[in-house]
Amino acid sequence: xxxxxxxxxxxxxxxxxxxxxxxxxxxxxxxxxxxxxxxxxxxxxxxxxxxxxxxxxxxxxxxxxxxxxxxxxxxxxxxxxxxxxxxxxxxxxxxxxxxxxxxxxxxxxxxxxxxxxxxxxxxxxxxxxxxxxxxxxxxxxxxxxxxxxxxxxxxxxxxxxxxxxxxxxxxxxxxxxxxxxxxxxxxxxxxxxxxxxxxxxxxxxxxxxxxxxxxxxxxxxxxxxxxxxxxxxxxxxxxxxxxxxxxxxxxxxxxxxxxxxxxxxxxxxxxxxxxxxxxxxxxxxxxxxxxxxxxxxxxxxxxxxxxxxxxxxxxxxxxxxxxxxxxxxxxxxxxxxxxxxxxxxxxxxxxxxxxxxxxxxxxxxxxx
Amino acid sequence: xxxxxxxxxxxxxxxxxxxxxxxxxxxxxxxxxxxxxxxxxxxxxxxxxxxxxxxxxxxxxxxxxxxxxxxxxxxxxxxxxxxxxxxxxxxxxxxxxxxxxxxxxxxxxxxxxxxxxxxxxxxxxxxxxxxxxxxxxxxxxxxxxxxxxxxxxxxxxxxxxxxxxxxxxxxxxxxxxxxxxxxxxxxxxxxxxxxxxxxxxxxxxxxxxxxxxxxxxxxxxxxxxxxxxxxxxxxxxxxxxxxxxxxxxxxxxxxxxxxxxxxxxxxxxxxxxxxxxxxxxxxxxxxxxxxxxxxxxxxxxxxxxxxxxxxxxxxxxxxxxxxxxxxxxxxxxxxxxxxxxxxxxxxxxxxxxxxxxxxxxxxxxxxxxxxxxxxxxxxxxxxxxxx
Numbered sequence: 001x002x003x004x005x006x007x008x009x010x011x012x013x014x015x016x017x018x019x020x021x022x023x024x025x026x027x028x029x030x031x032x033x034x035x036x037x038x039x040x041x042x043x044x045x046x047x048x049x050x051x052x053x054x055x056x057x058x059x060x061x062x063x064x065x066x067x068x069x070x071x072x073x074x075x076x077x078x079x080x081x082x083x084x085x086x087x088x089x090x091x092x093x094x095x096x097x098x099x100x101x102x103x104x105x106x107x108x109x110x111x112x113x114x115x116x117x118x119x120x121x122x123x124x125x126x127x128x129x130x131x132x133x134x135x136x137x138x139x140x141x142x143x144x145x146x147x148x149x150x151x152x153x154x155x156x157x158x159x160x161x162x163x164x165x166x167x168x169x170x171x172x173x174x175x176x177x178x179x180x181x182x183x184x185x186x187x188x189x190x191x192x193x194x195x196x197x198x199x200x201x202x203x204x205x206x207x208x209x210x211x212x213x214x215x216x217x218x219x220x221x222x223x224x225x226x227x228x229x230x231x232x233x234x235x236x237x238x239x240x241x242x243x244x245x246x247x248x249x250x251x252x253x254x255x256x257x258x259x260x261x262x263x264x265x266x267x268x269x270x271x272x273x274x275x276x277x278x279x280x281x282x283x284x285x286x287x288x289x290x291x292x293x294x295x296x297x298x299x300x301x302x303x304x305x306x307x308x309x310x311x312x313x314x315x316x317x318x319x320x321x322x323x324x325x326x327x328x329x330x331x332x333x334x335x336x337x338x339x340x341x342x343x344x345x346x347x348x349x350x351x352x353x354x355x356x357x358x359x360x361x362x363x364x365x366x367x368x
Numbered sequence: 369x370x371x372x373x374x375x376x377x378x379x380x381x382x383x384x385x386x387x388x389x390x391x392x393x394x395x396x397x398x399x400x401x402x403x404x405x406x407x408x409x410x411x412x413x414x415x416x417x418x419x420x421x422x423x424x425x426x427x428x429x430x431x432x433x434x435x436x437x438x439x440x441x442x443x444x445x446x447x448x449x450x451x452x453x454x455x456x457x458x459x460x461x462x463x464x465x466x467x468x469x470x471x472x473x474x475x476x477x478x479x480x481x482x483x484x485x486x487x488x489x490x491x492x493x494x495x496x497x498x499x500x501x502x503x504x505x506x507x508x509x510x511x512x513x514x515x516x517x518x519x520x521x522x523x524x525x526x527x528x529x530x531x532x533x534x535x536x537x538x539x540x541x542x543x544x545x546x547x548x549x550x551x552x553x554x555x556x557x558x559x560x561x562x563x564x565x566x567x568x569x570x571x572x573x574x575x576x577x578x579x580x581x582x583x584x585x586x587x588x589x590x591x592x593x594x595x596x597x598x599x600x601x602x603x604x605x606x607x608x609x610x611x612x613x614x615x616x617x618x619x620x621x622x623x624x625x626x627x628x629x630x631x632x633x634x635x636x637x638x639x640x641x642x643x644x645x646x647x648x649x650x651x652x653x654x655x656x657x658x659x660x661x662x663x664x665x666x667x668x669x670x671x672x673x674x675x676x677x678x679x680x681x682x683x684x685x686x687x688x689x690x691x692x693x694x695x696x697x698x699x700x701x702x703x704x705x706x707x708x709x710x711x712x713x714x715x716x717x718x719x720x721x722x723x724x725x726x727x728x729x730x731x732x733x734x735x736x737x738x739x740x741x742x743x744x745x746x747x748x749x750x751x752x753x754x755x
Contacts, residue, residue, distance in 0.1 A: 031682065077696040078674055078675075078678075079674060081697075119749060123679060123744070124682060
């Protein structure tokens with residue numbers, strides 16, 4: 001038995017439970033840790049029916065604890081509520097109010113899981129952590145650089161959310177599920193007799209019930225005693241023709257078609273939101289097409305940097321099929337100009353542009 | 369791995385003599401103490417013996433003792449029961465910021481029912497100023513509830529003095545004695561307070577049994593309905609074997625009090641001075657007031673106490689941060705912030721509560737583990753520690 005202690009981030013779901021079981025079966029010393037991120041009793045007005053599938057519900061903690069007991073590993077719940085609110089929830093809200101469409105999972109990865117959690121794990125004696133992400137880490141034997149690769153299950157691949165990881169973080173992280181398909185993981189969970197083997201999938205944004213982020217933002221404002229951000233504004237065409245009114249720019253995201261409440265002959269889409277003038281700009285499907293974008297705060301993962309223009313496939317949202325493009329360096333190392341071979345639909349400010357070369361994540365940044 | 373337990377304010381192991389009495393009672397007492405027949409009478413007789421022993425522990429009469437499921441229920445019954453039984457139109461309660469959640473959450477429930485509650489602050493040592501109690505009194509005040517000894521820092525409140533203020537104002541006085549029972553001489557309590565809550569498992573009785581000492585003159589509304597047990601104040605078939613066990617534990621607590629508390633005070637002082645000597649950036653929270661002999665609460669500046677607690681547990685040392693939320697995660701302590709500690713320092717604090725099985729060797733091993741774990745944590749996140 002190796003003496004090294006590995007901390008597994010356990011959410012109570014099938015994936016992270018299987019990670020704990022896999023490592024334990026390999027004879028590694030494992031400690032299970034569940035991050036308490038958000039108190040589900042807050043914002044009761046939007047709680048809806050139960051909390052199943054949402055992060056940090058007491059049911060999920062119960063399940064994680066049951067898995068740890070089943071495996072016979074030490075297990076603890078650690079409180080990250082304040083940090084999560086500060087580093088993930090507030091920026092998430094601010095982004096929407098600024099007319100962008102944020103990705104809280106990436107913020108959580110960058111600032112919570114692979115930062116404060118990694119530090120806490122080291123504090124309890126675990127230099128390395130393991131999570132249930134579908135992605136792979138490989139050390140390039142030539143450069144000595146850690147590379148991030150897609151998970152082999154293309155559908156479950158979560159590398160898009162992990163572009164912000166540094167070399168130090170990758171060196172201290174294990175993604176044991178990267179080489180498995182989801183079906184295989186579930187089969188393993190059954191084979192190990194895990195009490196969560198038949199549990200359903202969690203929902204996309206763990207702290208937002210039913211994906212209704214606008215209701216979440218409004219409820220959060222009420223809880224904080226702030227005026228609701230429902231500033232009415234106009235729905236306009238790119239030419240400035242007023243087509244109707246809306247209840248706040250935070251309710252709209254680029255590419256959105258539903259909920260505009262304007263009836264015109266052909267389908268209209270949000271092509272931009274302008275918080276300053278409170279205008280939501282709509283247009284026809286072809287007006288959503290963009291052939292270039294600017295990526296900010298770029299983090300290079302598998303390569304050291306960009307010296308010259310380089311071909312890559314670029315994903316502009318989770319589940320987007322990576323599109324061929326050329327990456328152009330700018331004067332600043334953390335700013336990259338991306339020019340697609342074919343114009344892409346709904347390039348959305350606030351989402352990530354992640355650069356791939358085949359299965360390898362070169363790097364990524366935030367869409368300006 | 370050897371495991372050492374330094375969390376006796378959370379709970380204590382059942383002692384050998386209590387276990388013997390408990391199993392004997394489980395085996396022999398099959399009757400329902402409310403039944404009229406001989407089986408019932410036998411159970412009733414043993415229940416009343418136990419009641420007498422609990423009464424002697426708190427210096428009260430046997431008929432003033434109501435058995436409950438534990439300390440939380442006893443405190444709920446006291447706070448909710450007294451206020452709800454009051455027929456006054458406007459009702460006001462005085463309590464403190466450092467009470468156990470069993471009292472604080474009961475007060476919050478009363479606030480939702482329209483009752484006014486004053487939460488008195490404490491000084492830097494954790495003491496309530498009796499003059500503040502006097503100043504908070506209103507004509508509509510129906511209850512004063514001040515804990516005897518605090519679970520997180522062990523500070524002992526001047527309850528005799530506060531009881532005198534309550535008596536003078538003709539207001540009912542309740543004290544949460546859960547941490548005091550078995551650790552302080554309580555024979556004077558029955559003579560001064562109106563209600564006093566205790567919990568068996570804090571002094572080597574099983575979990576699931578507690579008691580509320582209740583003066584006969586105090587009107588109280590029960591929390592539950594359904595039977596005439598415990599003189600109509602706590603319905604439900606009484607858990608006689610657990611009550612018997614608690615009675616034996618109470619007697620043992622009285623018998624062993626002086627010698628055991630002196631021994632624990634010595635161990636606790638040794639633990640404190642070793643930590644303060646060997647680990648820079650440490651100090652005792654609430655150290656400037658009379659305290660329980662077994663309890664100390666210490667800050668380790670620049671250290672995340674949650675990580676320290678887990679690191680110690682993985683080495684076999686069980687300690688506590690005092691309070692946990694429903695998922696089991698650690699919450700910043702309301703007691704430590706009430707003392708005026710910054711949130712950072714509250715988050716860097718651990719509670720050590722000693723008990724019967726602890727020895728000098730265990731304390732020394734704990735200090736070694738602490739020295740190592742604190743140094744490790746400080747290396748990882750170097751925060752300037754001014755020594």
